[in-house]
Amino acid sequence: xxxxxxxIVVGLPVEGPFDYALPQHLQEKVAVGQRVRVPFHGAQRVxxxxxxxxxxxxxxxxxxxxxLEDQPSLAEAVLRLTKKMSEYCGCSxxxxxxxxxxxALRKPKxxxxxxxxxxxxxxxxxxxxxxxHDPSRRERWKYFQERIQETKVQEQGAIILVPEASMIDEGVxxxxxxxxxxxxxxxxxxxPQEEWQQWKMVKEGKVAFVIGTRSAVFAPVANLGLIIxxxxxNSAYKQEQSPFYHVRDVARMRAEIEKCxxxxxxxxxxxxxxxxxxxxxIKKVSCVPEDLSSMQLVDxxxxxxxxxxxxxxxxxxxxxxxxxxxxxxxxxLNRKGFSTVTRCNQCGQALTCPRCNVNLTYLYSxxxxxxxxxxxxxxxxxxxPQCKSPYLRALGTGIEKLESEAARIFPMARIARxxxxxxxxxxxxxxxxxxxxxxxxxxxxRADVVAILDFxxxxxxxxxxxxxxxxxxxxxxxxxxxxxxxxxxxQTNSYLIEAAxxxxxxxxxxxxxxxxxxxxxxxxxxxxxxxxxxxxxxxVLEQAQALYERLQADGALYEASDPxxxxxxxxxxxxxxxxxxxxxAVAETFVQVKAILKDFKRKKSTIITVNLDP
DNA sequence: AGCACGCCGACT
DNA sequence: GTCGGCGTGCTC
Numbered sequence: 001x002x003x004x005x006x007x008i009v010v011g012l013p014v015e016g017p018f019d020y021a022l023p024q025h026l027q028e029k030v031a032v033g034q035r036v037r038v039p040f041h042g043a044q045r046v047x048x049x050x051x052x053x054x055x056x057x058x059x060x061x062x063x064x065x066x067x068l069e070d071q072p073s074l075a076e077a078v079l080r081l082t083k084k085m086s087e088y089c090g091c092s093x094x095x096x097x098x099x100x101x102x103x104a105l106r107k108p109k110x111x112x113x114x115x116x117x118x119x120x121x122x123x124x125x126x127x128x129x130x131x132x133h134d135p136s137r138r139e140r141w142k143y144f145q146e147r148i149q150e151t152k153v154q155e156q157g158a159i160i161l162v163p164e165a166s167m168i169d170e171g172v173x174x175x176x177x178x179x180x181x182x183x184x185x186x187x188x189x190x191x192p193q194e195e196w197q198q199w200k201m202v203k204e205g206k207v208a209f210v211i212g213t214r215s216a217v218f219a220p221v222a223n224l225g226l227i228i229x230x231x232x233x234n235s236a237y238k239q240e241q242s243p244f245y246h247v248r249d250v251a252r253m254r255a256e257i258e259k260c261x262x263x264x265x266x267x268x269x270x271x272x273x274x275x276x277x278x279x280x281x282i283k284k285v286s287c288v289p290e291d292l293s294s295m296q297l298v299d300x301x302x303x304x305x306x307x308x309x310x311x312x313x314x315x316x317x318x319x320x321x322x323x324x325x326x327x328x329x330x331x332x333l334n335r336k337g338f339s340t341v342t343r344c345n346q347c348g349q350a351l352t353c354p355r356c357n358v359n360l361t362y363l364y365s366x367x368x369x370x371x372x373x374x375x376x377x378x379x380x381x382x383x384x385p386q387c388k389s390p391y392l393r394a395l396g397t398g399i400e401k402l403e404s405e406a407a408r409i410f411p412m413a414r415i416a417r418x419x420x421x422x423x424x425x426x427x428x429x430x431x432x433x434x435x436x437x438x439x440x441x442x443x444x445x446r447a448d449v450v451a452i453l454d455f456x457x458x459x460x461x462x463x464x465x466x467x468x469x470x471x472x473x474x475x476x477x478x479x480x481x482x483x484x485x486x487x488x489x490x491q492t493n494s495y496l497i498e499a500a501x502x503x504x505x506x507x508x509x510x511x512x513x514x515x516x517x518x519x520x521x522x523x524x525x526x527x528x529x530x531x532x533x534x535x536x537x538x539x540v541l542e543q544a545q546a547l548y549e550r551l552q553a554d555g556a557l558y559e560a561s562d563p564x565x566x567x568x569x570x571x572x573x574x575x576x577x578x579x580x581x582x583x584x585a586v587a588e589t590f591v592q593v594k595a596i597l598k599d600f601k602r603k604k605s606t607i608i609t610v611n612l613d614p
Numbered sequence: 615a616g617c618a619c620g621c622c623g624a625c626t
Numbered sequence: 627g628t629c630g631g632c633g634t635g636c637t638c
Contacts, residue, residue, distance in 0.1 A: 013615060042618070
């Protein structure tokens with residue numbers, strides 16, 4: 001029986017659904033999950049049909065103008081997934097649907113889809129969630145191939161998620177070893193037209209295996225048997241714009257809705273995932289090998305590096321021996337450029353970015369001053385902009401300065417540098433001096449000795465995940481170094497370093513999870529960051545304070561913290577403050593926060609964002 | 615998000 | 627007297 005009304009959502013941050021009337025000739029053609037063209041607030045937009053009805057409570061309904069496709073581009077399971085995601089991320093249902101679709105379908109263009117002939121076959125085995133813990137990364141592909149084979153045998157499809165586009169090629173190559181040429185690639189960097197072609201192949205059931213980055217989690221695989229997430233602790237899986245979703249969470253929702261298996265393949269799983277091993281929700285398959293390079297600590301409190309060099313004496317001795325044995329060394333220092341601070345010796349003024357207020361980095365190679373946050377670039381001043389004296393000094397060591405220092409200490413060594421802008425690894429360097437960007441090539445690089453010069457900088461960050469991240473990089477580097485990992489630090493007796501030194505994962509996670517519980521951080525409570533930003537510091541702060549008071553007044557579901565200036569309080573000419581909410585009831589808190597914001601927002605031109613578990 | 619409607623300053 | 631500034635409100 002044809003329905004005369006439709007419930008429709010749009011890709012805007014407005015609650016819906018909105019009711020529309022269906023003209024007679026469209027009633028036969030329209031179905032739930034289809035894209036339609038609708039008039040909305042004076043303009044025409046793409047609407048998504050989320051329901052049909054035989055009556056509506058709203059008077060003077062507008063008419064649906066056109067149906068944009070013959071088959072619904074949104075399967076019922078994806079509709080449910082996006083609905084759940086919207087509640088969980090604090091975005092509208094329409095926004096969630098829009099992010100789930102290829103860019104080509106966000107425009108009101110008419111498309112044709114052939115009907116998929118994929119039959120839904122239930123898997124022979126019961127769906128399960130598995131963590132494959134493989135710190136050496138030697139076993140992951142074998143395990144991956146076995147699971148892909150299984151999925152294929154059960155005539156189901158799979159989604160394979162990798163954190164970065166650079167990992168797609170390797171994934172495809174490994175995939176092809178078990179199944180020649182039947183995977184499709186999803187990544188936001190490909191052209192919209194190409195993305196649409198790939199999407200269509202999956203939607204029409206021509207391909208059942210998808211490999212890609214973040215957005216691939218929404219791929220329209222019809223008979224989904226398995227979702228694989230590589231390195232779920234990687235922060236690239238978190239979208240840093242609205243909707244602020246994390247792939248790990250969306251993958252879990254999807255696995256639950258579609259009753260499919262979920263596999264996390266990780267070197268250092270997140271504390272959130274590890275915590276769920278204890279309650280049996282996730283099953284662990286462990287592959288921790290016995291053989292491992294050694295780890296040596298250099299206690300910086302015994303060697304006064306600030307006065308001499310960022311290369312401590314023990315490290316220097318070790319490097320000498322290593323170089324004599326024709327070994328290859330990687331020195332890690334996570335500061336690009338030559339110097340990190342340029343200060344006037346006369347008035348003490350440091351050169352800062354006019355838009356972000358952070359110290360400008362001096363790039364020796366380009367003879368420029370740059371801001372590491374916003375890439376603001378300026379010429380190197382000859383005199384102090386404040387007092388006009390000519391005594392500007394470059395302080396703080398970046399990798400360019402380290403390079404010249406290493407060249408002075410080891411004049412015979414071949415030295416190369418690697419940072420964000422570098423592409424390939426040099427193949428004949430004795431010493432490679434690098435920032436964290438080197439992680440992406442280290443798997444294919446023979447590094448005998450790796451030394452972290454500024455380990456403490458990783459720990460002293462405000463981010464509550466800094467311990468997790470620091471631990472992850474220590475473990476990664478221990479396996480990347482063939483012989484030895486050297487860590488220069490003041491904190492030689494931290495549990496994190498001890499756990500990494502003894503390759504004791506249980507110790508690290510036990511301590512980390514205990515700490516998270518004490519501080520009531522994820523996974524025990526969720527954080528919702530309500531961020532305010534604007535060009536006038538005073539206005540933003542006043543707004544933040546007022547909003548905080550409003551939130552505080554209705555705070556039965558959550559605890560609200562005072563508005564705090566962000567880590568970078570001024571970024572790209574905007575002042576930023578965050579109010580942090582802690583809660584166990586995410587969806588309910590979002591409903592309340594949204595109600596408060598709706599009533600509050602009618603103030604000034606301040607931008608407010610809401611980010612779950614930042 | 616955008617787009618319309620609304621109430622206060624410099625123009626023919 | 628009007629054009630248009632952005633601040634605020636609403637979208638079936």
